[in-house]
Amino acid sequence: MYESPESCAVPSYLLPEGASISSRGELLLHGVPVSQLAREYSTPLFVYDASHIRQRLRAAKGHFSGKVAYAAKAFFCKAMAEIVSEEDVYLDAASMGEIFVALAGGVTPEKIIFHGNNKSTEELRFALSHNVGLVVVDSFDEIERLEAIAEGTIRVGVRITPGIEAHTHEFIRTGQDDSKFGFNVQNGDAEMAIRHMSKSSVLDLVAVHAHIGSQIFSLDSFRQEVEVLSQLLADVDIAEVILGGGLGVPYVRGETAPSIDQWVATLDDYGFKTGLSKGRTLVVEPGRSIVATAGLTLYEIGTIKRIPGVRDYVSVDGGMSDNPRPVLYGSGYEAFMVQRMLDPHDAKYSIAGKHCESGDVIVRDAWLPSDIQGGELLATPVTGAYGFSMSSNYNKVPRPGVVFIDETGYRVVIRRETLQDLIRNDI
Numbered sequence: 064m065y066e067s068p069e070s071c072a073v074p075s076y077l078l079p080e081g082a083s084i085s086s087r088g089e090l091l092l093h094g095v096p097v098s099q100l101a102r103e104y105s106t107p108l109f110v111y112d113a114s115h116i117r118q119r120l121r122a123a124k125g126h127f128s129g130k131v132a133y134a135a136k137a138f139f140c141k142a143m144a145e146i147v148s149e150e151d152v153y154l155d156a157a158s159m160g161e162i163f164v165a166l167a168g169g170v171t172p173e174k175i176i177f178h179g180n181n182k183s184t185e186e187l188r189f190a191l192s193h194n195v196g197l198v199v200v201d202s203f204d205e206i207e208r209l210e211a212i213a214e215g216t217i218r219v220g221v222r223i224t225p226g227i228e229a230h231t232h233e234f235i236r237t238g239q240d241d242s243k244f245g246f247n248v249q250n251g252d253a254e255m256a257i258r259h260m261s262k263s264s265v266l267d268l269v270a271v272h273a274h275i276g277s278q279i280f281s282l283d284s285f286r287q288e289v290e291v292l293s294q295l296l297a298d299v300d301i302a303e304v305i306l307g308g309g310l311g312v313p314y315v316r317g318e319t320a321p322s323i324d325q326w327v328a329t330l331d332d333y334g335f336k337t338g339l340s341k342g343r344t345l346v347v348e349p350g351r352s353i354v355a356t357a358g359l360t361l362y363e364i365g366t367i368k369r370i371p372g373v374r375d376y377v378s379v380d381g382g383m384s385d386n387p388r389p390v391l392y393g394s395g396y397e398a399f400m401v402q403r404m405l406d407p408h409d410a411k412y413s414i415a416g417k418h419c420e421s422g423d424v425i426v427r428d429a430w431l432p433s434d435i436q437g438g439e440l441l442a443t444p445v446t447g448a449y450g451f452s453m454s455s456n457y458n459k460v461p462r463p464g465v466v467f468i469d470e471t472g473y474r475v476v477i478r479r480e481t482l483q484d485l486i487r488n489d490i
């Protein structure tokens with residue numbers, strides 16, 4: 064990681080590992096000016112540092128005694144599946160579609176963990192016919208569906224809601240009566256499901272799964288999860304405990320989060336201390352912490368609207384269709400000029416998207432140079448997770464392309480959609 068000068072437009076911890084700045088103030092990834100990628104592939108464009116992704120997967124594996132599964136929902140495509148396969152990690156898939164892409168990218172079916180609160184019979188049949196390694200059962204209905212279609216023994220896990228719900232910076236213990244996911248521990252459903260599945264002649268119960276939330280900054284929430292699970296499972300004979308994902312990442316200046324190695328080391332440590340991992344394998348399912356900081360989005364500035372005394376708007380050529388997180392969750396992002404990294408970013412703007420909604424604002428208060436012009440390139444960092452994967456064609460805006468770059472070069476891994484793509488399913 065390069066050392067960002069104080070005056071730099073964005074701190075280095077919000078950029079991919081392969082980032083550096085040229086003497087002219089251009090952002091480079093593995094030595095390539097990102098402006099070159101924008102010129103070649105047009106904007107908006109998602110750019111991922113593929114080495115950063117691999118490095119995060121290796122860090123998680125290297126500091127953990129258990130298994131690491133990448134959560135596909137954060138960002139997925141064939142090229143990402145290839146990385147998962149090459150780095151020899153497991154995969155958390157939450158739909159038939161994610162399984163399909165995983166198989167297309169060469170992921171070993173036995174390494175797929177299949178999740179979902181409403182897996183259809185079709186999806187379950189698909190998963191079983193492709194020999195996925197584990198189906199994490201989420202409801203009594205799903206038990207029935209599985210037993211009805213079973214042709215042999217099915218390796219299953221059980222998703223429980225252990226009465227812990229962690230939110231960023233905050234820790235809330237709830238009765239968990241109000242969750243669409245998993246079997247409720249408080250009301251005895253979890254115990255009943257475990258008892259039923261343990262006796263089933265077709266279901267081979269090998270794992271218990273819990274996931275306490277996402278974008279969590281506090282390791283204490285995870286310690287709590289391990290402690291609660293160790294008590295719950297004290298007398299349960301089970302080979303694997305899946306602890307979910309959820310590690311947070313900094314999105315804006317000043318935020319800090321534990322590193323992925325600190326996270327898995329903490330889980331290991333507590334697994335050992337509480338006895339949870341005694342005779343059992345722990346499994347983690349990180350998504351965001353693997354891909355978020357690896358990615359950034361390049362936009363071209365279009366209209367600049369200055370409303371004296373009110374606000375200056377900078378509109379870019381994308382918006383809520385490629386990054387719905389600000390609109391959905393009020394999430395904060397930084398923005399910076401990729402060819403002017405050393406120029407003072409000291410004028411306040413709101414970065415707006417191009418969609419027909421006033422709420423389509425990507426960054427409410429962004430700091431950019433005061434003399435920016437239409438046609439210049441702007442980037443939002445840390446868009447690698449839940450950006451492209453939640454993108455849409457709202458206003459019939461084609462989805463951006465995705466480029467992977469590493470020390471060996473760069474390539475398009477998802478091509479930009481064309482106008483024809485917008486009517487390919489129309490009959």
Ligand code: LLP
Pocket residue numbers: 134136137155178274276277278307308309310348349350351352388448449
């Ligand atoms: N495992 C399970 C069962 C999950 O439900 C999730 C995320 C993960 C693993 C991965 O969690 P991560 O490490 O990425 O936090 N769209 C939201 C995030 C939704 C997360 C859903 N489940 C966002 O953009 O913040």
